[in-house]
Amino acid sequence: MAKTTAINPEEQIAREYADRLILAQLSELQNVVKLSEIADRLSKEGLGLAEVRSLLASNPNKFAYNERRWMPAARLEGAGRPFAEQIRLIVDRFGGPMPLSLVVNELSITQPEANEEQAIRVITNSSQIGLTDGKRLFLKSWVFAASDEPEATAFELHGLNADDVDALSKKLAGTDFRNEKSIRAALEKAAPVSTKLFGAVAFRALNPQDAHAFLEYDWKKFNEILFSTDGFVYSPDGILYPADQTKKWLSTAIKVADKLAPSVEIEDAAPIEVKTGDVDKMVKKIVAAEGSVTATKLLEEFYEITPTVKTFPDDMAGLMEALKARKEVLWVGGDRFNKPGVVPEIVDTIKDFFNFEQTDVKDEEGEFVDAELNDDGLSSTLRKLLNHPLAMDVNDEDISTVPKQLPESIRCVLKSTHRELGTFPLCQIPLGWVPNEPKHQEIILQDRDGRELQVWANMEDRLLFGFIDWFYEQPVESGAVFSLTSTPKANVFEFAWLDQTDPVVFITSQRMEELRELQGRSEGLSTFDVVREVMSHWPKGADFLTLLWEVNVVRRVSRRLVASLLSSYACFYQRSGSPVWHYDAKKVEQGFDKTKRKFVLKR
Numbered sequence: 001m002a003k004t005t006a007i008n009p010e011e012q013i014a015r016e017y018a019d020r021l022i023l024a025q026l027s028e029l030q031n032v033v034k035l036s037e038i039a040d041r042l043s044k045e046g047l048g049l050a051e052v053r054s055l056l057a058s059n060p061n062k063f064a065y066n067e068r069r070w071m072p073a074a075r076l077e078g079a080g081r082p083f084a085e086q087i088r089l090i091v092d093r094f095g096g097p098m099p100l101s102l103v104v105n106e107l108s109i110t111q112p113e114a115n116e117e118q119a120i121r122v123i124t125n126s127s128q129i130g131l132t133d134g135k136r137l138f139l140k141s142w143v144f145a146a147s148d149e150p151e152a153t154a155f156e157l158h159g160l161n162a163d164d165v166d167a168l169s170k171k172l173a174g175t176d177f178r179n180e181k182s183i184r185a186a187l188e189k190a191a192p193v194s195t196k197l198f199g200a201v202a203f204r205a206l207n208p209q210d211a212h213a214f215l216e217y218d219w220k221k222f223n224e225i226l227f228s229t230d231g232f233v234y235s236p237d238g239i240l241y242p243a244d245q246t247k248k249w250l251s252t253a254i255k256v257a258d259k260l261a262p263s264v265e266i267e268d269a270a271p272i273e274v275k276t277g278d279v280d281k282m283v284k285k286i287v288a289a290e291g292s293v294t295a296t297k298l299l300e301e302f303y304e305i306t307p308t309v310k311t312f313p314d315d316m317a318g319l320m321e322a323l324k325a326r327k328e329v330l331w332v333g334g335d336r337f338n339k340p341g342v343v344p345e346i347v348d349t350i351k352d353f354f355n356f357e358q359t360d361v362k363d364e365e366g367e368f369v370d371a372e373l374n375d376d377g378l379s380s381t382l383r384k385l386l387n388h389p390l391a392m393d394v395n396d397e398d399i400s401t402v403p404k405q406l407p408e409s410i411r412c413v414l415k416s417t418h419r420e421l422g423t424f425p426l427c428q429i430p431l432g433w434v435p436n437e438p439k440h441q442e443i444i445l446q447d448r449d450g451r452e453l454q455v456w457a458n459m460e461d462r463l464l465f466g467f468i469d470w471f472y473e474q475p476v477e478s479g480a481v482f483s484l485t486s487t488p489k490a491n492v493f494e495f496a497w498l499d500q501t502d503p504v505v506f507i508t509s510q511r512m513e514e515l516r517e518l519q520g521r522s523e524g525l526s527t528f529d530v531v532r533e534v535m536s537h538w539p540k541g542a543d544f545l546t547l548l549w550e551v552n553v554v555r556r557v558s559r560r561l562v563a564s565l566l567s568s569y570a571c572f573y574q575r576s577g578s579p580v581w582h583y584d585a586k587k588v589e590q591g592f593d594k595t596k597r598k599f600v601l602k603r
Contacts, residue, residue, distance in 0.1 A: 018055055023063075028102060039052050048300055087129060088128050097227045099136055101116070123137065132225075132228040138227050146200075146207075183225055188231075255446075282323065289338075292442055330342065333434070333435065348458065351463055355556065356561075358603075359525075363592065370561060371568065371601070372560050373567060373596060374599050390504070396560075403431070410433070413479060414471065422469075426462040443457055453495070481498045481501060481502055483495070504543045514537070518533055519555065570587045571590070
């Protein structure tokens with residue numbers, strides 16, 4: 001059903017957890033004709049029809065397609081095997097503690113006489129399967145199952161290192177491994193922890209290496225307690241994690257499913273006809289929803305069409321056209337629709353905070369001290385730097401062309417003003433990453449912990465708004481770096497803080513305080529004076545971008561003005577071959593370079 005697509009170990013754990021949720025639904029429903037039944041049940045977990053279909057079609061070890069129905073692969077593989085082996089196989093493929101009721105459901109399909117009482121009797125007598133008080137089955141292969149073996153032998157049989165057991169034993173010293181509350185406290189201290197390693201520590205405490213000692217460790221009894229402990233979840237790699245880890249797994253599993261989807265082969269189908277009655281229902285759904293609704297989701301729910309279906313592009317185009325024509329809903333970019341009036345008013349006014357401060361200070365000759373030059377008057381190095389993405393900002397950018405090939409991931413640098421306002425300029429994002437239309441667009445960001453953030457784009461103002469909650473988690477005020485990575489979903493990007501700061505935009509906390517002090521006394525000062533004070537902090541010279549953004553902490557000025565001041569006053573200079581700028585206070589009296597007057601732009 002699918003071609004092979006490589007995924008890393010972390011992604012494998014996440015997708016197998018999602019597979020477990022799907023298996024639970026397959027076992028509960030027993031016979032699934034429409035995959036939307038499973039998708040509806042798992043919608044609260046974030047798994048839609050497209051993700052369910054992709055995961056089902058890409059793991060033949062867990063799922064089988066037989067007689068036009070999806071089912072657990074263990075159902076077919078276990079047919080004809082002994083009762084106990086069928087149970088073991090079902091639980092093994094499930095990949096974690098499995099409710100007895102689901103196991104009985106599976107057994108009853110091939111053995112109608114199967115019931116819970118019979119299953120419990122078999123499990124009780126099994127040397128391979130355990131059952132918790134909450135009636136969840138687990139396997140001996142998942143846990144530390146030694147009895148009277150010497151420690152060294154027991155550890156080796158379970159693939160454990162004695163040093164690891166020693167370290168965890170010290171950490172959990174004093175734990176009563178016969179007491180449920182004590183075990184829970186130990187788990188809270190140790191998790192995430194291997195069930196085998198945790199069991200080895202319990203084995204050491206309960207089975208002293210003394211020929212006359214009473215051996216109390218029983219793998220079934222101990223792990224009945226272990227797997228009954230609420231707040232923890234067993235992962236396919238044999239680790240018990242705090243339960244909140246599942247949110248991250250699901251977020252990752254959805255990304256994995258999206259990555260696998262293009263390789264899933266689905267039979268040909270004719271393009272759908274989008275009927276007015278269906279569109280009416282979709283419009284009602286969009287208007288009633290708390291957030292935006294995607295056309296992709298509507299295609300899934302109404303027609304069971306996902307991106308893996310070959311006619312999907314034509315189907316999507318037809319539905320988008322029909323929805324855009326309806327005044328009751330608002331297109332908010334990509335394939336997203338929402339209610340009219342949902343765009344925050346500030347999205348249209350936030351640009352005003354980025355207006356430049358222009359001074360009227362004049363020199364002895366009656367000329368403006370803060371004069372901008374045209375390109376011919378600028379230093380050649382500065383002329384090039386004006387086009388650097390980090391030099392540009394809102395109200396101050398030259399829009400480039402769409403690159404021939406858009407990058408999958410981009411590096412973004414946060415500046416202090418944007419951190420304070422929770423905004424980000426589109427000048428740092430390649431043209432084409434976000435389509436030009438419509439004017440207001442909803443962008444969804446997803447981080448590595450499974451969180452989502454709604455951001456609004458004003459494409460005319462070239463500004464994103466709504467980052468403030470995530471930006472204030474970052475202590476660096478200027479120069480913090482994050483990445484945005486494209487996903488298969490329109491206007492959905494992965495967000496990740498990078499463990500680095502930008503070398504030219506980064507400003508330390510102490511320096512920020514100094515600049516704010518200068519800001520407090522900057523009224524009446526020319527920007528020329530501000531640049532001089534900023535540069536006096538850099539006796540060994542500073543990069544143009546560093547100076548630009550330090551000056552912008554003090555007052556909002558354009559890149560051209562800062563470049564013009566550096567190019568036209570004798571006290572600022574560059575040494576041959578050096579990228580940094582220097583300040584010579586002794587040359588302040590020489591003032592403005594009169595040869596630059598012909599390049600001054602008229603106000």
